[in-house]
Amino acid sequence: MKRYSHENRFSFAVDCIIFGYDGEDLKLLVIERGIEPLRGHWSLVGGFIGAHESADDAATRVLKDLTGLDGIYMEQLYAFSEVERDSVERTISVAYFALIDIQKYTAQLSEDYHPAWFPINDLPGLIFDHDDIVELAKEKLRYKAALHPLLFELLPQKFTMPQLQRLYEAVYDTEFDKGNFNRKMLSTHLLLKLKDKDKGSSKKGAFYYALDQERYSQGFKSFLNFVSSQNANK
Structure with a gap:
């Protein structure tokens, strides 16, 4: 093999x-890191x-081997190349962010590396520069979700409007007006209202919705400026 x-x-x-x-x-x-240095400390996959x-x-x-996850939404984030980011040797890392419905993939997670879910605002300390990687991923997720409906990748096949609103509020760490949020979501024509209700949260119950997969696959432009318009209407 030739080399420079x-x-x-x-x-x-x-x-x-x-x-x-x-x-x-x-x-x-x-997951818990499986090699030295910092073996047993919390790490990104x-x-x-x-x-x-x-x-x-x-x-x-890596996703398949370490977590059992396969066929999920994944997007390249950034290349991290600080000279001393890894204490062993010069290592350049290409980071990706993935979105999953936790309930759907619970049974697939491999226990070999002791995977654990932590709330995004209550994370443990991570190895090397992984905290910085997560912060950049959060910024990218917020930016992308303001333009495109990719957050639906985090939802089950059917969901309620309150569940959808809680998701957006969790991503942006803010509160949205219920009426404005519902109107904006319905105006995208991406949601199909189902006949059944979730009656666990209130006596009246909340209707379930499903994503119109055909419209979703055709393009994301219906969500342009979603977050900015929400904030303007608060």
Whole structure:
């Protein structure tokens, strides 16, 4: 194999920021690090990129091997390349964020690395620069969700409007006016109202909704400026 002469060699890795929603809180999936240094400390799901892998392929493999998760929404976030970010050797990490419905994937999680879900605003200390990676992922998620309805990836097949509102409030760490929120959501024409209700939260109950998959697949433009218009109407 030919190599460029007189050039340094680096390690390349992937780190996956896995967001989940349980109907009440936005959460982050972390695992106990399995190697030294800092073995046993909380870490993002991650691993090294193989010699014959792309970063995308490595992220997919790492998610499957370490958590049992497969076929989920995932998007490349950023490359972290600070010289001393890893205390062992120079390691550049390509970060990805993923969105899942916690209830759907609970049974698939591998217990080998002691995975745990923590509320996004009550996280334990993470190794290396993983806290910074999470903060950037939160910013990217807020930005993307203001333009596109990708937060539906966090929801089950059917959900109530209060559950949807709690999700957006958790992501943006703010409160939305109920009436304005409902009107804005319904105006996108992405929701299908179902006949059954969730009667666990009140006597009257809340109707379930489902995502119109065809409209969802056609494009995301119906959510342009969603958050800014919500704030303007508060």
